[in-house]
Amino acid sequence: MTASLLTFAKGGVHPPESKEITEHLAIEKMPLPAQVEIPLLQHFGAPCQPLVNKKDRVEEGDLIGQVQGLGANVHASITGTVTNVGTSIGPTSLNIPSVTIDRDTEAPDKIYTPSDWRGLSPQELLQKIKDGGIVGIGGAGFPAHVKLSPPPDAKVDTLVLNGAECEPYLTCDHRVMLEKPEEVVEGAKILLHVLGIKDCYIGVESNKNDAIDALRKTIEQQKLDGVKIQVSPLKVKYPQGSEKQLIESTTGRKVPGGGLPFDVGVIVQNVGTAKAVFDAVVLNKPLYEKVITISGRGISRPANLQVRIGTRIRDIVEYLGGTKADLAKIVMGGPMMGFAVSSLDIPVTKTCSGILFLTRDEIDEQPYGPCIRCGWCVEACPMGLSPNEIGLYVEAGRAADTAPFGVFDCFECGSCAFVCPAKRPLVQFIRLAKQKARK
Structure with missing residues (x-):
């Protein structure tokens, strides 16, 4: 089995995985908070322009921020009343424009009815993805509709779905692949149709064998409509989930320095993004909630939570029973590429994959010294x-x-x-x- 695992050639490291804390915890739907603070900049590009004013009533899924130029639309994650159009503190401690909504406790959850997408043209599907505010969930939040529109001279022939989830602690993608494989695979088919291509690889690290089996079983059972989707088991090595490394691992192609994936005929999307594309196209549901991992030994109850965008860290902590006395650091994202935060008032965004509550035993506080030229x-x-x-x-x-x-x-x-x-x-x-x- 090990000999057949795919990986990239140069470099890489093996940090402690720490996934055992949450990898067996099923996705749990967090109760709606009393208030959400929805940033209007949750993506690569320019902030959205607010479409609402203070005291306006909004419904779950309503468009509240529209982008001009490069970016992605933002939607209300709860039904209620707008109480502020101002700024919020972001993950990097910078103030970003936002809309605050107080929840209407009497409002029912919105119900979405599935529809058949197969009669739609690639352009119509692309418009649904744009309208849904879909971004790259696993990275910098690059707008999906832009990434799915490569230059006319780019000869794209392959879609790669990123299910590597190589960051320690994080298990949200694992649980989505395991619990929602049908939606991930259907999302892949939609993406292939938009791009007008046939081949898709889903790269998954081998520490998620149950997710690999679930995806393969789904692919065998589903009608693939002439496309080819296959799961590529990857060696457990960080940063296996990086775009260029994942392309090399799954296809053998190397993106040149300063180049982009479409330069070698590949488009990469996260498995969570594929699930969000399914929601936007099949259910007409915008991206206003997502699954995130809450982990670390400094939180009373770890979980894989489905939360509404704009939910503050403080509300998540309260729902999970508080933090432990030896908590030393809070990180949004994974421990390798995430940001340490100093406030519990920061809201969850579309690109947040997890929140880690780390104890002193889980972090390194040693002061740094001069370079010793070890290489x-x-x-x-x-x-x-x-x-x-x-x-x-x-x-x-x-x-x-x-x-x-x-x-x-x-x-x-x-x-x-x-x-x-x-x-x-x-x-x-x-x-x-x-x-x-x-x-």
Whole structure:
């Protein structure tokens, strides 16, 4: 079995998985909060313009923010009254425009009726995806309708669905694939029809064998309408779920430096995005709720929760019984690429995959030292860069001179910092170098 597992050639690391905390916990629907704070910037691109005013009544699923240019629409996640159109604190502690809604406790949940999508043209399907505000759920929130519209000269022939979920602790994609395989596969068929292609690979790390089996069984049972969908078991190695590494693992193609997936004929979407596409197309349901993992040994009750967008961390903590006394750090996202947060008032967004409540035993608080020239970071880097040199240049006040070391090819996976024996904050150095080099 191990010999047949797929992976990428260069670099990668093996952090402790810590998935055993939540991987066996079924998706649980969190009760609706009394109030939601919905950011109007939950995607790559420009913020949405608010379409509502204070004291307006909105229904669950209503369009409340519309984007001009690159971005994605934002919808009300509960039925109620708009109490503020202002700003909220985001995951990176920056204020972002938002809409606050107080819930109408008497309002029933909205009911969606499935419809057949097969008579719709690719353009009509693309419009439904755009109207639903679908973004890349597993990454930076790139608008799905934009990614599904490659340049006319791009010869795209393959769709890759990312079910690797290589970040430690996170198990939300695992549970979606295991509990909703029919919707993931149907979403894949919709995406293939939009792109006008036949081939799809679903890359899943081998620590999710039950999800691999569920997807394969679904593919065998479903009518595939002439398309080919296959599950590709992947070796457990971080960052297996990174776009370029996943493409190499599943197809053998390598995206050139500075290039994009469509340069090698591939479009990548997350399995959660495929599920959201199913919801938008089949149910006419916008993206206003999602499954996130609540984990770490600092929360009283870990869970895989289905939550409404705009739910504050504070409400999630209260629902799960509070935090433990030895809580040391809260991280939105995974421990490798997520952001530590200092407030419980931050709301969940479309791109939030998890919230980790970590104890002192789960984090490393050692101070960092000088580079010892061991070269471990160079060996670990999946992009073949020189993180050590970038860090040294930043410390020497020459951050703007780091482009020759490939700073713009770095996607900040954190493999370099993970292996560094001197505990150097290499990802932070690289982020600073990017800012300076761009200026």
